[in-house]
Amino acid sequence: MTLETADSPPISPTALRPALRRHLHLIATTVVPLVAALALSGLILALLGVDPLAYYGWVVQRGLLSPSGLEATATRMAPLLLIAASLIVAFRAGIWNLGGDGQFLLAAVIVAAAAPALSGHLPNWAVLSCCLILGAAVGAAWSVVPALLKAWQNVNEIITTLMMTFLGVSLANVLVKLAFLDPRTTVPQTRTLAVADRLPRLFETTVSSGLLIGLVAIVLVHLIMTRTAFGLKLRIVGANPRAALHAGLPVPRLTVAVFAISAALAGLAGAVEIVGVQGNVRADWNPAYGLTVVPLVFLARFNGFASIAFVFLFSVLSIGGESAARRLGVPNHFTLVVVAILLIMLGITEHLDQRRRAAGR
């Protein structure tokens, strides 16, 4: 798997035709599998006895066209974008941080406990800033063990981060039930942050301003990775760790930095979700966004802007799918089936494309 995506070279006037061909090629390799995936998913729906057109109609209607649906979609994007940013930093640096769920949930729980506690004592903007920083710090803290093990002992981070996720999710659960329990409710959950104290909404809509935080984060991450010396160092470590050593880069320090940034962004996602949308955490709440976003950033080839598009598409599918599920009796997680089929289709397209290229056109 190549981690390095080719950034498109500048187009000169004389190269317009190849540029056009390249764009057509890009469309062919993106749109064709997308259509194929929708068709195949439709086939599965038909087998389940559901009219695929009705399902897709509902998804588009509820996720994209209706104002409330679009607002829900936009709000859903916020944590997903932050997690996508978290994954892009790590994956581009060749570090497979799959511990996003633990980092996310633990940050969410601690922020959920801190926000109502702070809200009486500090002005609202300060509470929110503190919560965002706290969430990022908790996320980063939860990656210290995998980071140190990877940097100095070269222990496989896929295993350690996944293990830390199990621990993190369980610890979050325990914290909600034992430490941060709201005594006024019967369901085990943390105290609720008043709606008025949450992240402000954008303009006259219900869209949380978390969306802006997510967009800024992912664009910033994209620019850092592609345009700065720091990002280049991380990409060198990711693309060829031995070359990084040969070139004299401080590989262990960079590794720790990658873990810290990546996990902080995952933690920030948790904080944004709490102070933006949820307001509290129930003991059984675990949206598992972390692993859901992994295929999306792969589809986007770790490109920040493409990730925004895929996160948007996924949010439409997921918000629309939730309402279509209620209406048509399709399981809620059918969205994941669509994404999985899309991933397979894109994989096949890529394989065919490479074979064609190897055959010398």
Add this chain to the structure above:
Amino acid sequence: MTQPGHPAAFRTDEPIVSLFEVTKRFPGVVANDSVSLDLWPGEVHVLLGENGAGKSTLIGMLSGIQTPDSGAILVDGREQVIDTPARALELGIGTVFQHAMLVPSLTVVENIALGGPAWSRPDKRGIAARMAEVCAGIGVRVDPHAPVGSLSLGEQQQVEIVRALMRGSRVLVLDEATAMLTPKGSEELGALMRRLVARGLAVVFITHKLNEALAFGHRISVLRLGRKVGEITPDRLTALTPQVVTAEVVRLMFGSDAASAGTASGPERQPFAGGAPVLEISGLAVDDEAVPLADVDLTVAAGEIVGIAGIDGNGQKQFAEAVAGQRPLRQGRIDLDGRPIAALAIGERHRRGLRYVTDDRLGEGTVAAFPVSLNLLLKRVGDDLFWAGGLERSGPIADHARRLVAEYDVRTPGVETPIGKLSGGNIQKALLARELSGEARAVIFAKPTYGLDVQNIRASRRRIREAADRGLAVILISTDLEEVLELSDRIAVMSQGRIVGMVANDRSARLRVGELMSGVAT
């Protein structure tokens, strides 16, 4: 050194296997050029040659991994096509490769059972019994139920030999079999080979250690740059004294001939006039599982080229990496321009002017997917000239790349082309451009022409000369003796992690270096 008597009992009139003028070409290289070789029953036939001499290709053709482009392989006098390893086994040619081909987690018997038909249950008891028989016959002892991973490398080799015999091999090819063994293990293997040939087998023993060739072999063939340059027959081997044989083999292995003509990059170097020491290394010791370094002392003056000759894998890589800072030192000093640098990190040593042109061009020298322009700055990422406050300045980066590409004649479609798409020669030119530009003081070249074609070899050697002429201190590590002789002012010979001798590059240098390399002289 013992001279084994030649067993004549199994001598028949024809060899078991004959290679007749086999030639094998790879893109840009002739790996074997009309090589003829006879493998007689009752003989240990030693194939001697440096790395790249064509030994591995020859074995590949015997064991069915490669097929010759021209020429023929005769088994029992009949021409055969050996196109798969299974076919080779069928014809009775078994091969034991340098790196053990056994599954460490399975027992010896299970390993031997591998390769049977998939549907049948292996008869482990039967295999163990047959194994015991074969073992008794050749005088080795192996516990059939021990997991392979718990055996020593020598024992694993014995298992492979037993396995080959159980499959009915009459010809046994041992590829660099002693490379991984202790001296005692090598002795035992030598004794085993003698017992095997006493039973009428033909053994092919590949090595680059001259003393082993003399101790174990009945017949010695020497390969050099893909050609068989000589053969010492059993009668001559028994008739001549070891000293005479040694001299002859050294001459064959390292002697000057037409094979390497055409790579010379210019006239002979002027004798080095002397200069201030730039790079001083003393008492260097490095821990390493394979080849630890000990007591390495080396001083290189400005404008001087010190060649490091030696058979590959004798600590050259460890030495280069230790000096460049890629490996921790156990002991020793490294001074650059009189200032200690041993405690400095790689990047800081680079900034002080220490350059290392690695031989692993794609593995560590470059990031294949990155453009040429960034690869040319790989060791300067973040430099203020090209990154303003950490932000990439694409103009200066591209200008820098275009300048170096033109100056060092790197043939590339553009500076944005991923460097992995260039040919080996052009990647090497880019590496030379990166390391030799800027404020260099001392340069270590590791196998700078390895795998290049004649034209690029010449260009690389010219760069090395020019570097020295500019007043840089140059260390040239090479396994190509011609190259070392052509370029160096002095030649250090490295063997088993030590510098075993330092020779001034005069008329007698070739022979003396050759002797030091093969472990004859001490």
